[in-house]
Amino acid sequence: MGRQHAERVDLAVSTVIFALRPSPDSDLMTLWLPLVRRIREPYEGRWALPGGWLSPEHDLETAARATLGRTTGLTPRYLEQLYAFGTLDRSADDTRVVSIVYWALVHADEAAQAIDSDNVEWFAVDDLPELAFDHRTIVDYAVWRLRTKMEYSRIAHGFLGETFTLAQLRQVHEAVRGCSFDPANFRRQILATGSLVDTGEHLTGTSHRPPRLYRYDTAVQPADHGPLTPSKEQA
Amino acid sequence: MGRQHAERVDLAVSTVIFALRPSPDSDLMTLWLPLVRRIREPYEGRWALPGGWLSPEHDLETAARATLGRTTGLTPRYLEQLYAFGTLDRSADDTRVVSIVYWALVHADEAAQAIDSDNVEWFAVDDLPELAFDHRTIVDYAVWRLRTKMEYSRIAHGFLGETFTLAQLRQVHEAVRGCSFDPANFRRQILATGSLVDTGEHLTGTSHRPPRLYRYDTAVQPADHGPLTPSKEQA
DNA sequence: ACAAAAGTGTTGCTCATACACCCATGA
DNA sequence: TCATGGGTGTATGAGCAACACTTTTGT
Numbered sequence: 258m259g260r261q262h263a264e265r266v267d268l269a270v271s272t273v274i275f276a277l278r279p280s281p282d283s284d285l286m287t288l289w290l291p292l293v294r295r296i297r298e299p300y301e302g303r304w305a306l307p308g309g310w311l312s313p314e315h316d317l318e319t320a321a322r323a324t325l326g327r328t329t330g331l332t333p334r335y336l337e338q339l340y341a342f343g344t345l346d347r348s349a350d351d352t353r354v355v356s357i358v359y360w361a362l363v364h365a366d367e368a369a370q371a372i373d374s375d376n377v378e379w380f381a382v383d384d385l386p387e388l389a390f391d392h393r394t395i396v397d398y399a400v401w402r403l404r405t406k407m408e409y410s411r412i413a414h415g416f417l418g419e420t421f422t423l424a425q426l427r428q429v430h431e432a433v434r435g436c437s438f439d440p441a442n443f444r445r446q447i448l449a450t451g452s453l454v455d456t457g458e459h460l461t462g463t464s465h466r467p468p469r470l471y472r473y474d475t476a477v478q479p480a481d482h483g484p485l486t487p488s489k490e491q492a
Numbered sequence: 493m494g495r496q497h498a499e500r501v502d503l504a505v506s507t508v509i510f511a512l513r514p515s516p517d518s519d520l521m522t523l524w525l526p527l528v529r530r531i532r533e534p535y536e537g538r539w540a541l542p543g544g545w546l547s548p549e550h551d552l553e554t555a556a557r558a559t560l561g562r563t564t565g566l567t568p569r570y571l572e573q574l575y576a577f578g579t580l581d582r583s584a585d586d587t588r589v590v591s592i593v594y595w596a597l598v599h600a601d602e603a604a605q606a607i608d609s610d611n612v613e614w615f616a617v618d619d620l621p622e623l624a625f626d627h628r629t630i631v632d633y634a635v636w637r638l639r640t641k642m643e644y645s646r647i648a649h650g651f652l653g654e655t656f657t658l659a660q661l662r663q664v665h666e667a668v669r670g671c672s673f674d675p676a677n678f679r680r681q682i683l684a685t686g687s688l689v690d691t692g693e694h695l696t697g698t699s700h701r702p703p704r705l706y707r708y709d710t711a712v713q714p715a716d717h718g719p720l721t722p723s724k725e726q727a
Numbered sequence: 728a729c730a731a732a733a734g735t736g737t738t739g740c741t742c743a744t745a746c747a748c749c750c751a752t753g754a
Numbered sequence: 755t756c757a758t759g760g761g762t763g764t765a766t767g768a769g770c771a772a773c774a775c776t777t778t779t780g781t
Contacts, residue, residue, distance in 0.1 A: 263548040268501050268590060313498040313588040317578035340719055341576040341592045343552040353548040355503060357576045357590070398719030424759075442744065444761075449742095465759045466751035484575055484633030659732080677771060679734070684769095700732040701778035734777070743768085750761070 263353035266343075270320040271308030271358045271392075273339065273399035274329060276365035277416045277432055280381065286432040288382040288400070289365070291328050296376065299349040300389035304378070306396070308356065321359035328377055333361040335415035338483055339399055347391045360399045362415025407433050410480035411452050414473050422460055422468040423447065452477045498588035501578075505555040506543030506593045506627075508574065508634035509564060511600035512651045512667055515616065521667040523617040523638075524600070525631070526563050531611065534584035535624030539613070541631070543591065556594035563612055568596035570650035573718055574634055582626045595634045597650025642668050645715040646687050649708050657695055657703040658682065687712045 273290060280287040292304040307328040311320055318336065325333055336359055343355035365379070380386065382400055385393070406412055413429040427443045447453060454474050459467040473479070478486070508525060515522040527539040542563040546555055553571065560568055571594055578590035600614075615621065617635055620628070641647055648664040662678045682688060689709050694702040708714070713721070 266503050266546055266548050311501055313501050316580055345551055394719055464753050468760055484629055699780045703733055
């Protein structure tokens with residue numbers, strides 16, 4: 258309570274980056290995210306969300322994208338603002354920091370391994386180390402938002418390639434939501450939304466009947482992206 | 493495009509304050525919000541959302557509450573962060589401003605009229621004047637959020653007193669959602685959520701059968717308030 | 728008695744779940 | 755031909771919209 262008041266408010270932008278990867282023990286897919294090790298006080302040595310100070314000439318979303326590129330070398334398949342965190346006590350020292358946090362989906366294949374430097378490491382969401390600042394709260398909230406949004410939105414797209422089978426799409430849902438779905442019912446529900454397009458092609462090389470490949474209908478918006486994309490007009 | 497880059501980023505907190513009031517023409521309830529007239533450039537004379545600069549010793553939510561008190565003299569019945577707006581071009585001059593916007597529900601009765609100074613005025617949401625900055629976008633988004641959240645949350649509470657009849661609650665929903673509901677079905681749906689408590693009392697003085705008075709069950713959270721209230725744990 | 732809104736009952740539709748069953752391919 | 759997952763059909767049940775009907779007050 259005897260803390261000094263900071264003289265100014267600093268503005269940072271951080272990003273919670275999600276990717277789907279096979280779990281080390283089971284061969285199921287699970288959620289992973291990259292963290293960076295802090296190289297200075299406060300919380301030196303602890304893991305933290307990737308981010309940086311907001312410079313006046315950068316857009317908020319641009320800053321989030323830049324962070325993402327720096328940390329993973331990837332382009333987000335989905336990016337959305339999460340929340341602005343700004344309580345007085347969130348920066349262990351006497352500075353006042355407001356962090357505007359974004360969350361992103363990428364599909365982590367080959368490229369992701371590239372930037373596996375000493376200071377960047379991927380962690381399974383349900384096996385995180387101790388985090389710096391209030392970043393644990395932030396991650397928990399981001400995971401909650403991802404799970405919730407997966408229920409009513411089409412963001413699973415962000416974890417997949419251009420074309421995919423219904424089984425792959427289902428596995429994404431199962432990994433994120435943490436439960437399994439009846440393949441038959443999942444198929445019908447997804448197709449009923451009309452957001453998928455049958456490419457006519459099939460995936461071969463499987464040891465069973467070759468499944469159809471689908472593509473997302475680009476005419477449909479994947480989700481409500483916030484206030485800036487005008488997709489929420491009413492008639 | 494030939495704009496100078498600002499030297500720093502300024503942080504503001506604004507609040508979209510909603511109240512339910514009888515419409516001037518029809519006697520239905522409609523959404524209203526207070527705006528303040530700008531007394532300096534840019535956009536001098538235009539109407540804008542109430543707000544102010546964020547000082548280092550104030551919490552984001554505290555700042556939003558303070559704005560609300562200054563403008564309306566009221567305490568919010570509901571308050572939630574809406575979004576952080578931070579595009580480069582949102583401040584007509586060459587300054588860079590990031591606004592963290594909150595939205596609030598109040599019930600505007602006697603007290604509200606008190607602060608009806610020259611610079612504060614209430615407007616019907618579907619009859620707004622031209623607003624300063626990107627505040628029109630912000631208001632539209634806030635209205636969308638209010639409508640959406642009303643569908644699955646219990647925030648209607650924010651517009652009502654301690655006890656209320658089901659008809660009053662239904663009228664709030666109808667005003668915000670913009671359509672009418674079957675009283676019979678509305679009753680069942682609301683009661684099925686288990687969020688209402690029968691006070692046992694009745695409202696008298698009506699020219700028909702006296703309706704029961706209900707109270708919200710305070711044990712149930714009204715809505716997911718964001719990341720800071722830990723109500724989104726899973727078992 | 729009558730109007731008007733509170734409150735209850737009932738029916739039919741839609742949609743999600745569960746699960747039985749056929750299809751097509753590799754081994 | 756068998757195993758495996760892709761894909762289709764269908765019965766059951768929950769929940770909601772629509773609307774008929776009964777109840778209780780003031781006038």
